[in-house]
Amino acid sequence: xxxxxxxxxxxxxxxxxxxxxxxxxxxxxxxxxxxxxxxxxxxxxxxxxxxxxxxxxxxxxxxxxxxxxxxxxxxxxxxxxxxxxxxxxxxxxxxxxxxxxxxxxxxxxxxxxxxxxxxxxxxxxxxxxxxxxxxxxxxxxxxxxxxxxxxxxxxxxxxxxxxxxxxxxxxxxxxxxxxxxxxxxxxxxxxxxxxxxxxxxxxxxxxxxxxxxxxxxxxxxxxxxxxxxxxxxxxxxxxxxxxxxxxxxxxxxxxxxxxxxxxxxxxxxxxxxxxxxxxxxxxxxxxxxxxxxxxxxxxxxxxxxxxxxxxxxxxxxxxxxxxxxxxxxxxxx
Amino acid sequence: xxxxxxxxxxxxxxxxxxxxxxxxxxxxxxxxxxxxxxxxxxxxxxxxxxxxxxxxxxxxxxxxxxxxxxxxxxxxxxxxxxxxxxxxxxxxxxxxxxxxxxxxxxxxxxxxxxxxxxxxxxxxxxxxxxxxxxxxxxxxxxxxxxxxxxxxxxxxxxxxxxxxxxxxxxxxxxxxxxxxxxxxxxxxxxxxxxxxxxxxxxxxxxxxxxxxxxxxxxxxxxxxxxxxxxxxxxxxxxxxxxxxxxxxxxxxxxxxxxxxxxxxxxxxxxxxxxxxxxxxxxxxxxxxxxxxxxxxxxxxxxxxxxxxxxxxxxxxxxxxxxxxxxxxxxxxx
Numbered sequence: 001x002x003x004x005x006x007x008x009x010x011x012x013x014x015x016x017x018x019x020x021x022x023x024x025x026x027x028x029x030x031x032x033x034x035x036x037x038x039x040x041x042x043x044x045x046x047x048x049x050x051x052x053x054x055x056x057x058x059x060x061x062x063x064x065x066x067x068x069x070x071x072x073x074x075x076x077x078x079x080x081x082x083x084x085x086x087x088x089x090x091x092x093x094x095x096x097x098x099x100x101x102x103x104x105x106x107x108x109x110x111x112x113x114x115x116x117x118x119x120x121x122x123x124x125x126x127x128x129x130x131x132x133x134x135x136x137x138x139x140x141x142x143x144x145x146x147x148x149x150x151x152x153x154x155x156x157x158x159x160x161x162x163x164x165x166x167x168x169x170x171x172x173x174x175x176x177x178x179x180x181x182x183x184x185x186x187x188x189x190x191x192x193x194x195x196x197x198x199x200x201x202x203x204x205x206x207x208x209x210x211x212x213x214x215x216x217x218x219x220x221x222x223x224x225x226x227x228x229x230x231x232x233x234x235x236x237x238x239x240x241x242x243x244x245x246x247x248x249x250x251x252x253x254x255x256x257x258x259x260x261x262x263x264x265x266x267x268x269x270x271x272x273x274x275x276x277x278x279x280x281x282x283x284x285x286x287x288x289x290x291x292x293x294x295x296x297x298x299x300x301x302x303x304x305x306x307x308x309x310x311x312x313x314x315x316x317x318x319x320x321x322x323x324x325x326x327x328x329x330x331x332x333x
Numbered sequence: 334x335x336x337x338x339x340x341x342x343x344x345x346x347x348x349x350x351x352x353x354x355x356x357x358x359x360x361x362x363x364x365x366x367x368x369x370x371x372x373x374x375x376x377x378x379x380x381x382x383x384x385x386x387x388x389x390x391x392x393x394x395x396x397x398x399x400x401x402x403x404x405x406x407x408x409x410x411x412x413x414x415x416x417x418x419x420x421x422x423x424x425x426x427x428x429x430x431x432x433x434x435x436x437x438x439x440x441x442x443x444x445x446x447x448x449x450x451x452x453x454x455x456x457x458x459x460x461x462x463x464x465x466x467x468x469x470x471x472x473x474x475x476x477x478x479x480x481x482x483x484x485x486x487x488x489x490x491x492x493x494x495x496x497x498x499x500x501x502x503x504x505x506x507x508x509x510x511x512x513x514x515x516x517x518x519x520x521x522x523x524x525x526x527x528x529x530x531x532x533x534x535x536x537x538x539x540x541x542x543x544x545x546x547x548x549x550x551x552x553x554x555x556x557x558x559x560x561x562x563x564x565x566x567x568x569x570x571x572x573x574x575x576x577x578x579x580x581x582x583x584x585x586x587x588x589x590x591x592x593x594x595x596x597x598x599x600x601x602x603x604x605x606x607x608x609x610x611x612x613x614x615x616x617x618x619x620x621x622x623x624x625x626x627x628x629x630x631x632x633x634x635x636x637x638x639x640x641x642x643x644x645x646x647x648x649x650x651x652x653x654x655x656x657x658x659x660x661x662x663x664x665x666x
Contacts, residue, residue, distance in 0.1 A: 001334075002461040008412075008436065010462045051651050079341075080520050088421040089645035090441050091653075094523060098643075098656045103341065103520035105449060105660075106643075108423050108439035116438060120453060127460035128335040129343045129518065147647075185462065187413050187436035190427060310431075310439075312422035314480075318384050320424075323431045327438075 002126050002185075006219025010185045016125040017178035018331070019132075022066035023288030024059050025280075026141065026167025032266045037289035039066045045142065045167050053087060053095075056140035056169075059280070060085070060096035063171040063287065064136050071173045075100040078173075079130040082121050084113035085138050085279050086165070087147065092138050110308025111205075111234050112188070113137040114170060114283040115327040118304075119185035121174055122329065132175030139278025141165045148198070148313055161200040163236045164272035166265055170283030172291070180294055184220070184330040188212045190310060192323035198316045202239020202262075202274055205307035208324030209235060210246035212305050216328060217252055224254040228299040231290060232326075233261030233282030233306035236275030261285035261306065282306035294333045302331045335459050335518075339552025343518045349458040350511035351664070352465075355399035356621030357392045358613075359474065359500025365599045370622035372399045378475065378500050386420060386428075389473035389500075392613070393418070393429035396504040396620065397469050404506045408433040411506075412463040415454050417446035418471045418612050419498070420480065425471050443641025444538075444567050445521070446470040447503060447616040448660040451637075452518035454507055455662065465508030472611025474500045481531070481646055494533040496569045497605035499598055503616030505624070513627055517553070517663040521545045523643060525656035531649045535572020535595075535607055538640040541657030542568060543579035545638050549661060550585055557587040561632040564623065565659075566594030566615030566639035569608030594618035594639065615639035627666045635664045 005011045022039040030041030040062050047055040047062075060083070068074060075081075080103040083093035090106050097104055109116035117135035124130045142152055144165035150156040174182070191211050195204040209232050217223065224230060224247075235243055240260045247254045261282040262275035286304060293299060305328035316322065338344045355372040363374030373395050380388040380395075393416070401407060413436040416426035423439050430437055442449035450468035457463045475485055477498035483489040507515070524544050528537040542565050550556065557563060557580075568576055573593045580587045594615040595608030619637060626632060638661035649655065 004461070004464075053647055053651065054653075084441070086422070087645065088647060089419070089443070089643070091643070091645045091648045094643040094656060094658075095648070095653065098523045098525050098654075101522055103522050104658060105453065105520060106417075106441035108417070108441050110422070120438065120457065123457040123460045123462040124453070126462065127456045128337070129456040129459065131337075187438060189434055189436050190431045192431050310422070310424070310427040312420065312424045314386055314421060315424045315428070318386065320387075320428065321431075323427060325427075325437060 002123060008186060009216050009219035012126050012183060015182040016122050016174045018180040019173045019175055019178035020067050020070035021172040021287040021291045022063050023170045023284040024062040025284050029166055029168050029265060032270060034265060034289050037292055052140055052142035053092060056092040056138050056143045057095035060092060060136055060138035060169040063169040064134055067171040067173050075102050078102045078132055078134050080105055080133045082107055082117035082133060083136045084108045086144050109325060109327055110310055111277055111279055112306040112308040112325060112327050113279045114286060115304060115306050115329060118329045119187060119327050122182045122185050134171055134173055136171035137279035137283040138169035139165050139280035141167045144278060158273055159199045160273055161238050162273045163201055163234060163262060163275050163277035165278040166276045166281035168280030168284035170287030172287055180291060181332045182329050183332050186212055186216050186328040188326040190323040190325050192321045194321040196321055201277060201309045202236045203242060204309045204322040205235055205324035206239045206242035206246060208326045209243050209307045212326035212328050214247060214250040214252060224252055224257050227257055227301050227303045230254055230258045230303045234275060234277040235260045235307060236262040238274045300333050304329050304331055335456060341519060342549050342552035345459050345516060348515040349455050349507045351513040352506045352508055352511035353400050353403035354505040354620040354624045355396050356503045356617040357395040358617050362499055362501050362598060365603060367598060367622050370625055385473055385475035386424060389425040389471050389476045390428035393425060393469055393471035393502040396502040397467055400504040400506050408435050411435045411465055411467050413438055413466045415440055415450035415466060416469045417441045419477050442658060442660055443643055444610055444612055445639040445641040445658060445660050446612045447619060448637060448639050448662060451662045452520060452660050455515045455518050467504055467506055469504035470612040470616040471502035472498050472613035474498045477611055491606055492532045493606055494571050495606045496534055496567060496595060496608050496610035498611035499609045499614035501613030501617035503620030505620055513624060514665045515662050516665050519545055519549050519661040521659040523656040523658050525654045527654040529654055534610060534642045535569045536575060537642050537655040538568055538657035539572045539575035539579060541659045542576050542640045545659035545661050546580060547583040547585060557585055557590050560590055560634050560636045563587055563591045563636045567608060567610040568593045568640060569595040571607045633666050637662050637664055
């Protein structure tokens with residue numbers, strides 16, 4: 001059974017374990033500082049498909065398949081797949097699993113979809129409703145760019161605060177075996193500070209990230225130093241600096257342990273401006289280097305609290321603020 | 334704790350109860366056969382907002398607020414809101430709850446989003462992670478029409494198999510009090526029979542509806558007559574006839590107890606062709622007449638198994654098949 005600690009944190013008495021994980025990324029991501037930690041790097045971002053949307057879907061499918069192989073199981077051994085992505089009506093995720101014949105739950109938390117899938121799945125596992133599930137998420141620069149911003153061929157200039165949508169996918173298989181345990185989950189609330197610049201997602205999401213992290217630390221009567229890493233994604237360098245400042249105001253100095261997936265995925269010379277973004281960014285960084293190094297004993301306890309910006313091109317054009325949200329899970333090695 | 338019955342059905346030992354519910358609909362829906370069973374009928378579908386998207390959001394917000402009032406509670410008394418809609422990046426749902434300061438889980442199952450929210454929420458309640466939650470969904474003819482089909486002012490002709498996106502929203506408050514219990518949940522799988530006509534959603538969804546209904550009946554060793562109603566949504570008249578035929582082939586005659594929200598919401602003279610559709614259709618029919626009449630004792634046991642079509646204009650334009658999905662819950666009065 002799950003119990004509630006403090007105001008909102010959900011604690012599992014015997015939480016589910018991550019039995020395997022895999023990350024599949026695009027060419028640019030495979031040339032970055034984490035290149036050796038991914039399971040699959042695409043030679044061609046089109047993945048031999050006719051469209052960018054199908055390519056993203058193939059990337060997510062690849063991540064799920066590789067994660068299943070590492071657990072020596074097949075799709076049919078899953079009780080459910082929980083997945084989401086940035087494309088309209090989340091088509092990338094359903095196309096990735098449409099042939100699986102497995103119960104499918106579409107979830108949407110923008111760039112923190114991976115944490116939402118893990119948090120919901122962990123609660124459902126805890127109830128006995130699921131015995132083993134896959135959580136996955138993806139994004140693709142080319143499918144996102146033309147949906148959210150400009151035609152690819154337009155080659156528009158990007159502002160310094162803009163982030164680069166990662167061509168990447170991650171998947172984790174969660175059940176009753178594995179060396180990494182999900183001990184806690186946190187369901188984030190929306191925080192809207194009326195940021196209206198879609199090219200400054202870091203500023204839009206930092207307040208929600210702070211809300212989740214500070215509330216969890218209060219609930220658990222913990223300090224940032226109780227974690228080997230507080231992993232956000234994808235605040236980029238603008239949002240990360242804002243988050244650290246906001247956490248200072250709450251009385252928590254997170255600077256030593258804070259890492260952001262959007263800042264880890266690319267090197268400075270890869271011209272991604274404020275950093276990476278997209279559902280696949282934190283999914284691939286988690287299911288690539290982070291869980292791998294956790295399995296190897298490098299980290300004992302991680303607070304995985306990625307961040308989503310709730311908006312669409314329509315809502316931005318209509319003058320709505322961009323609300324941030326941050327779902328989270330605590331992982332113990 | 335939840336247990337699994339048969340291959341996939343989830344049974345709750347002490348399932349959550351629906352403590353209150355409300356439905357808010359547009360003008361056309363308020364002129365239909367269910368008009369007296371809704372809590373709110375808009376005089377103007379624009380809901381005094383500047384845009385159709387904001388109007389849809391206001392309708393969902395109205396449904397949630399009215400449902401909360403009936404339970405004599407406020408937003409802050411909820412552990413989470415689970416919601417979704419058809420708009421790109423599900424903006425209607427998050428805009429409806431952005432000021433709630435309540436944990437928010439975006440879910441996406443196209444027109445069966447309401448059942449997905451209830452099923453996930455019930456499992457999370459069962460684990461102890463949630464003590465009380467709201468499940469809600471919405472759609473709006475004007476926001477959907479221009480996103481999925483044609484500019485509103487174009488006034489395009491519609492085919493006989495086409496359905497009419499309902500301007501409607503429904504919300505249910507679920508927790509430990511109330512006279513209607515969620516006894517079982519079922520997570521649907523995608524079924525893609527390669528239907529590519531976006532103006533024939535009934536045909537695209539009927540196979541998934543049959544899969545869910547037949548699997549549940551097998552799992553529970555039950556017959557259709559064990560239910561006062563098997564409620565789908567939104568197959569319309571084309572999909573409903575297909576569903577009955579497909580169920581015949583599985584050995585189940587559902588014709589006597591089957592009702593479809595898409596066929597209940599409008600009268601034949603309202604010119605909606607094959608019937609209603611949209612996330613708000615089954616949400617408002619459930620949270621309007623159905624739960625109301627169940628509370629009054631008219632129904633003892635209902636299988637609520639609405640249906641979603643997983644597609645986007647992009648996926649259809651790219652020649653992808655439209656996969657159907659059907660999540661379900663069993664309700665006992």
